[in-house]
Every structure is written in C-alpha cells, then in structure tokens.
Amino acid sequence: MSLLELQRRMAEDVRRPLAAGFAMQTVTEDGTLMEERAASYITPNPQLSSFERLEIYNRQYWFRVIGAVSEDFPAVNAVLGERRFDALVLAYLKEHASISWTLRDLGAKLPEFLEEHPELAGRRYRLAVDVARLEWAYVDAFDGERLEPLSLAELAGIGPESRFELQPHLRLLELSYPVEDLVLAVRRGTPETEMSSSASQERSGPAELRLPAMRRRTVYLAVHRYDDQVYYRRIGPEAFRLLGALQEGRTLAESLTAAFVGKTVSAGRQAQVVQECLAHASQLGWLCAPRVEERPA
C-alpha cells in the first residue's frame, strides 16, 4: 500500500461517524467489517486489537471537531438543548468536513446549514438560526482584518460618487429576534478557549443557564470590533440598507437610494438618518478607502 493509499484509507476511517456510545462503527457503508478493514493496515498489540487502536483516532477526531464547533456556538447549544445541538453538529460535520488547516473556520457554514434543516432545530428553529448567525458574526468580528479608517481630512472630501470599503470585520445582520442579550448572557458564562493544541481531547458539557425570554421582532445589528472588543450595535433599517449597499461597493449616491427605496420619508428625515449613520460609521472607524487590487506587472 502506498503512503497516499494508506492515508486515504485511514482518513476515511477516522472521519467515519461514530456509532452509539461513542464507539467506532462495526460495518462500513459498503458492508465491510471494520475489524477486517482495520486489521488490513494497523497491527494489533497484546492489549488492543487493530479495531480498538483505530477507534482511539476515530473518537478523538469526533471529539475534536464537535468540540471546536460547539465552542463557537454556545448560545445555539443553550437554545436547542444539548441533545438537539449534538445532533445538529453531527449532521453538519457529516456534510461539512474541515477543508481548512485551521479549526477556526470549521463552523462557518453552520448558520446556513441550520437554515436549510429546520427539522434539526424543532420549534425554536427561527430563533436558533438568528442566534447561529450572530455567533458566527462574532467569530468574524473577533479576529477579522482591520483596515486603517478614513481620516477626518479624507472624510471631509467625500461626495456622491465616493465609494468605501467597510471594515472587513464588520458584519450586518437582519434578525427576526433581538437575540443579542441572549447571546451575551450565554457568552458571559463561557470561558474563552484556544483554537488548537496538540493534546488529545475529552468532551465537556455546557453550563446550565437561564435564558432571557424572546419575542419575535425584526432587528438590525452591526457586529463589529472596537479596541479589540466585539460589540453588537443596533441600527435602523435605513442604516442597515445604506451600509449594506456601501459594503457591496456601490457609490454613496447609489447607497442612499438603496437605503430609502420603496419608503416615503421626508427629505429632512432622510438627511437626518444619513447624517447620523455616517457620523456613527466614521466615529467607529467603519469607513475605509477602497483597496486597489494588485495586478500582475
């Protein structure tokens, strides 16, 4: 067996979902006995069979990846309850194996996945999706890139045709529930952890928490980092659309149109909204100069 063949075989076995009781499955999808498959490349020792030796890696893999995703979504865990959350994470990881050298990115598609699978969330589906989106926005805001914001002199020179790049760590969210208090309550009770180490991992459960009651109401949030702390800032719908359009690279004039499209708002009110929005955005350092793409010489 070549090195590549061995690695392909072992990776497939290590990533195969566990059976009940965190045990390795005894039969593969095509009916092969795992005992025979493990023995084909792993030697037994007096204490452990080939199957049992492989099982150590199979279990470690799942503990590690489930642990990594769970750390990023403690509030989804709190909303769904441990049993449903474990089922969700497992289903997600079966479809989304890690394609990055860093565990940091492993949960990136979980909010999308949850949205596509309401059956995994039960009656708190919409709330759970909102919480997942906010928790992933937190991850992006926490360690996303920060650009140098526009200076006061640069801001003084902006006009209708100006385009901006918004801070790469800024995330704009439209949510069906005001979930930020819930997420904050859970995060306060969750210790900060590291992403990676080489040690073997054991699983630990989440702490018991009393969650704030939630009533359905559309809210708009800007999730951003300021002085290395992540903040959730409530913004109005017009500011949400304005910033969203700027984020897409549209000019200031185009973005203003997008902010009030389909709305009957007086010119005075429009001016006030835009002024407030841009003042906050510039104070918080969200407005940056567009990056010039590097072209090969």
Place this chain on the structure above:
Amino acid sequence: MPANRFNAFTDYGVGIGLRVPHYDHILCRKPVVDWFEIISENYMIDGGRPLRMLDAILDQYRVVQHGVSMYFGNAQPLNRDHLRRLKELTKRTKTPWLSDHLCWGSVDGRYTHDLLPLPYTFEAVRNTAQRIREVQDFIEIPIAVENVSSYAEFHESEMTEWEFLNEVVEAADCGILLDVNNIYVSSQNHGFDPMEYVNSVPAERVAQMHIAGHSKFERYTLDTHDHPVLDPVWKLYERAIERCGPTATLLEWDDNIPSFDEVHAEALKAMRFLEPARALELDEVMA
C-alpha cells in the same frame, strides 16, 4: 552542544506554553520567564485581540513558534496559504526556530486536525524529508520536527520509530524537537524501551525538548497535557539532557490549565537537570 544550528545557536532555558487564561497574569505581573512557546495557528489570523496580546508579550519576552497543522508527512503537496501565513507570523515573532510534528493529518483537501502517525517506510522518509526541505527553504528559519505520541502502528512499517526519525532528519537536514513525554506514551502503547529511543536520537540535532503530563488508562496511555510531568518522563528527560546538554525545554499544559504560577513551577523543575548540565558544560569549556 545545545546551542546549535537547528535552534539558531540560541541558549534558551525553560519556557512554558502561552495560553489564554494566563494572559492577564503575564501582562500585569510580568513574571520572569525564559521564553514562551505559542501555537502558531492561534495567531495566523487577520487581526483582533490575540495578535494584540501577542505583540504585548513580544515586547517583553522571547517567543518560539510551534505548529500543529503543517503535517510534514502528508503524501500530497504543501498548503501554500498555510505557509504564507506562517511566514508572515515568523516575521512578527522573530522566532529563532520553528517546530511542528512528524505526522500527517490531511488528504485530498480534507483535514482531520489530528497528529496521525506515519508508517515507518522509506517512501514516507523521502516524502517527509522533501516537504520539510521545502518548508525550510520557504520560511528561511531552522525547522525542528517533533516526535508524536501514537496509538497505532502499521503493517507497512520497515523500521522503528526512532530509526524513522533519524532517517527523516538526516535526509531533510533539520532539527528535532524531542518530546520525551511522547516517547514515553508511545512506548507504553507499543511496548518498546523508551530509553533505547532516547539513546538513539542524534543529540547534535536536538533543538528543543518538550515535557508534559499524560493519562494512563487500563489498556492504553493517552497524551492529554493535563497533568504534572510524571516520574518516568523526568527520567527520560534526565537522560536526554545528559546526552544533549542543557537544551531549551518547554512544559506543555493544554487542558485543565492551573494557575500561571503552578504551571511555571512545574516547568522549572526541569532546572534540576539543566543546571548540573550547564555546570558540566562550563567545566568542559574552562578545562
């Protein structure tokens, strides 16, 4: 001997791993620590608090980078994005050497995030050495490869683990991060004499050592990094220092992390062996 070209001729003492729960203690109390080891991947990010903390640490301490996802033994080409980010971080930390594991961990673009053991074959030697050379050429910093703890062995193997390690480092012309706890864990799981392993390592290539705690279960031993260092591991360390001289040593403690003082005190126990080795080295120089 311990200051060698594989650790950029440095003479580092006893370090500990830089961990999040200790940030405040380190930055407020400024304890005297020879050096910190960081997990490179935790800082290969675009911005935010981890990098600010790292910069604050770098202002006052020496830092050495240790990676967990280079996977020198992968059978497929290196990940260029990973390499580029790693090189960027080395410019920030000015790490004198760089370590990662003698293992594999991904195939066909799918990652296991584990340090999987290699079959000890000549094909794996050639492949791994080639990849280490490529990394060394790109990063332009000495590389030290760490022996991993393992729970499985392969029918394909053509040599012992220590023969494999020796073949790889010779072919790659790189250093060794000798983890004596990993040697002990693997010796328990595979039934070899750990002292034979320590005695077989090319001492002149050892750039750094790791010590750590492990957990013993009924039928196997697991490398958990959540305990103080146990006596059999100290014995291996003592022998390794005897052979290699006073080498930069790092205590790994990654789970159930106690206070900074407790971790540091455990690490400083290594001085029992390093100080006599230093004195001996000095005597030899004076003579």
